[in-house]
């Protein structure tokens with residue numbers, strides 16, 4: 541089922557939490573709403589779900605206006621950050637719940653429910669734990685149960701609000717990959733909220749970058765990373781070094797802000813066209829990567845360079861890198877945004 545968001549506006553008091561949002565989500569896509577805290581992601585998700593009423597604008601499901609449709613009519617499944625499993629029910633019963641509470645006319649037979657739940661347990665790789673209770677599971681396992689429970693009623697749309705937010709980094713990483721694989725099998729149109737750019741980049745077909753109630757950019761992960769539409773997107777999707785400067789610009793603009801990502805700078809021994817003279821300030825190695833901080837001769841500003849530990853060790857030997865060493869940096873790629881005059 542496709543989702544269309546048209547000119548959606550929502551205020552809380554005088555604050556425009558969603559400010560004329562437009563978004564098309566094709567059927568079967570997995571979309572991440574990515575943005576810092578307070579950017580309006582959850583509010584947008586809740587309006588899609590029918591848990592929040594917009595001030596104006598509309599939400600269409602498969603071309604039909606669903607703006608004021610009841611939550612129950614929308615056929616959406618939810619997974620939230622804090623797994624709201626029923627503590628007194630086994631894992632099996634938790635997943636079966638949505639089917640059991642259906643009116644008799646549409647309720648599947650006991651045998652059909654059993655088959656469905658066992659299939660879902662297999663899908664989320666928890667078939668061995670059907671008889672356990674939520675408190676006997678790890679956080680990651682509980683989130684997988686929550687997902688199986690949401691899928692049990694065969695929703696047309698799956699909405700996930702920071703589903704892995706409460707889990708530790710390693711489990712988060714596993715579940716992300718698992719969600720991606722699951723989505724590839726099920727193809728349920730899914731929207732998930734995250735403030736973690738790595739999570740969005742890894743899981744989503746497309747990323748919607750939000751900031752202060754507005755959509756800054758919508759695109760595939762590579763697209764938003766390689767061709768950020770605004771300085772906000774560039775900065776939000778990874779570390780950057782920032783420079784102010786005058787460069788050949790369109791009329792009406794007299795200044796630009798330039799950005800270079802730390803891994804897009806080469807360290808060289810000799811000056812060349814476009815190189816910057818720098819002094820090494822400090823080096824930090826974490827795991828397989830090394831980060832070096834340099835000070836620019838021109839203006840005393842600091843520039844971070846990131847490279848693999850291996851590449852660093854080679855350069856250290858060939859260039860004699862050490863604190864205070866003078867070398868040159870050559871940016872491989874610079875992104876510029878004009879500042880309006």
Ligand SMILES: Nc1ncnc2c1ncn2[C@@H]1O[C@H](COP(=O)(O)OP(=O)(O)OP(=O)(O)O)[C@@H](O)[C@H]1O
Nearest residue numbers: 552553557575576577578579580581582583584735
């Ligand atoms: N029910 C409400 N009443 C008043 N203000 C609200 C309400 N819900 C959200 N807000 C405000 O709206 C803004 C956007 O909130 P929202 O939860 O949509 O952002 P978010 O991007 O999901 O952030 P987070 O990642 O922190 O959840 C915030 O400033 C928040 O304080």
